[in-house]
Amino acid sequence: MPDYIGLLRREERSVENLSPDEAQRVLELYLDWTNRLDQEGRLRASHPLTRTGRLxxxxxxxxxxxxxxxTESAEIVGGYITITADDYDQATKIFGTHPHLRFGPIEVRRIADESCSEE
Incomplete structure (x- = not known):
């Protein structure tokens, strides 16, 4: 089964207005989603990214x-998740249940077996 990466994008200000209770609840939803995929044997990795870096x-x-x-736009990549799925349709369905979609899009890409693979 191939692996897919989900790049969690959001506008930097999209979480600024969350109360501490809302932020905690969002964190719990993210953790619940990740734990469920881990229990299903689909989770490969899941990590937030720092706000700064180098180009x-x-x-x-x-x-x-x-x-x-x-970034070339107002969106930042705040984290990534890699999962295993049968195909793009299944990966899309899995990532389509992630609570992050409340804050921004998730870019889904298959991790290529070979360098620069188009499929």
């Missing part, structure tokens, strides 16, 4: 780095 660019032999979040 590397090569210009000939020179390497430049830039600090910050690096």
């Amino acid at each position: 590397l660019r090569a210009d000939g032999d020179a390497l430049s780095t830039t600090d910050g979040p690096h």
